[in-house]
Amino acid sequence: MPADAPIPARFYPAEGDAHGHPARLSWDGDALLVRPEDAPDRRVPAANLRVEARGFNHSQWAICWSGDPAASHTHLLIVDDAHIGPLRRAAPDLFVVGEQRRQRTHRRFRVGIVALAAVPLIFAGGLLLSVEPLAERVVAHIPPSVEQQIGAAVLARTRAAGPMIVEGPAFDALQTIGKRLARPGEALQFHLAERPDINAFAAPGGLVVVNSALMAEATSAEEVAGVLAHEIAHVELRHSLKQIAKAAGLRVVVSALSGDYAALGGWAAQLGELKFSRDAEREADARGLQRLTEARIDPQGMLRFLEGRAAAAPSGPALLSTHPDTVERISALRAAIAAAPGVPPQAIGIDWSPVARGLRAAPGRGMMPSD
């Protein structure tokens, strides 16, 4: 752009009306040349000029000067920022203060918008982080009677979901193993469910449910004992309760954020399908191993069952999905067994092959209708 290209502006003379006049500006040596369309030209020395950023988002420049030093009114020029370039290059000093003001507004806007966006995020993040300690605290206050109620509800749900096996060699074997594992005075219930997936789960109130397929898959009573010890450890450590509290807590956060409070009612329904964290599984393994040692049951059974599951991983995903990182668990378990040799184990003394064969050959035997 040539230096003398006129700059479009609007001129508001001190004595004029509110509407102003279109004008053209150019820089002439050390003065501003103002050429209104319908008024005589004016030449204003640079020293008399004051420049401010103004208007919407400071997108305009106001250039003012006093015609008569005694008068209160000043002459005013409004120039759009898009056209100000040549003037600014000619007299950069005039624009320093206004530019600072512009930058300040823009900076505050950016900071403010980021802050406005960050507040809900920080709030949500804080809630998410506090779910774990909150769940711990809530669980610490749950009395045993509530645990019993939850356990009873889970059992009722399991019974409603499919047939249960309540007699026969497999049921008896399960009770025998359970009795070996229970400590004196400990109220544990062992239930056998007729299910095709290899799985077992524990619920609050000392409830352990084993699927028939798991018992059929096992090759010895020690293997089942290992699974049971692991599940009992979940109950002991109140993992499922914590999980429930956490799931409820997350839902509180989610529904509070989305404004959907009706969803809160649904969480209690999922007790059976809880997934534990990796840490919880490791903890349950360690605690289960301890229980096996106390009961003088060979921990190799626990290890063998896990190894069998890891080898059959693609075909039996049910247990693996709720018990992640099986390989990692196996190595941790092996190390723990090696570290604590303990007293020589006593065999449980159940001949397992007829039990497993019975479950495989006639899965319906000894079955009772659920209701």
Place this chain on the structure above:
Amino acid sequence: MAMDVVDYEIFGHEMQYVEVELDPGEAAIGEAGAMMYMQDGIQMDTIFGDGSQQQSGLFGKLLGAGKRLLTGETLFTTVFHNEGHGKRRVAFAAPYPGKIVPVDLSAVGGTLICQKDSFLAAAKGVSLGIAFQKKLGVGLFGGEGFIMQKLDGDGMAFIHAGGTLMEKTLAPGETLRVDTGCIVAFQPSVDFDIQYAGKIKTALFGGEGLFFATLSGPGKVWLQSLPLSRLADRIVMASRAAGGGGKEGGSVLGGIGLGALLGDDD
């Protein structure tokens, strides 16, 4: 690109529509859904973005459309071309009671800052942009939010707002204190700011809220007497179905006694 020069006529009093006359080859853009009727020979075409020539390429179009989404308008603009041989007319109706104001953008310096969703129609070539309000206080308490609409070009634009519209030219330094929410449009040279109502008693019981919007000149401003939100509040308050007061008269007595005797002129 030269803007299309359009002739227009505004009909109605409180619920207006504007009829735009298009010469052959001329076009106008309308807010989607604002068209009321059009004569034979006018082709309607829906385009993505705002139809101005400034956006080029897919990215530019997406950007323009995204901006329109932010201002609360639809992604598409409707263009009305006159493909006939003679003058043809197309009409755009205001969506709620109020006034339509024709603004010649070339007469206001080419740019107008508007309340969002106040745009009704314009000559083709006018670009609809968004202007973020960068003063935080004004964005939060000024009554117009952070997002405003910017009309650029030198053609005719029609904006619409509630109640009666007042156009005022502010002299340099002249300041108007305005109830928040009543600002429809202003020239970019106008300073839009907020001012604390001053006394806590006034703020709480004066019914005007904690802040005024202030507009200071030089420049033109357009104000509306009845923001749609205020009208909607009153309608909901008065509605029996919505659990409002539902009284037609000024008092219970007027509603059931005198109102029934005197007010029924059917």
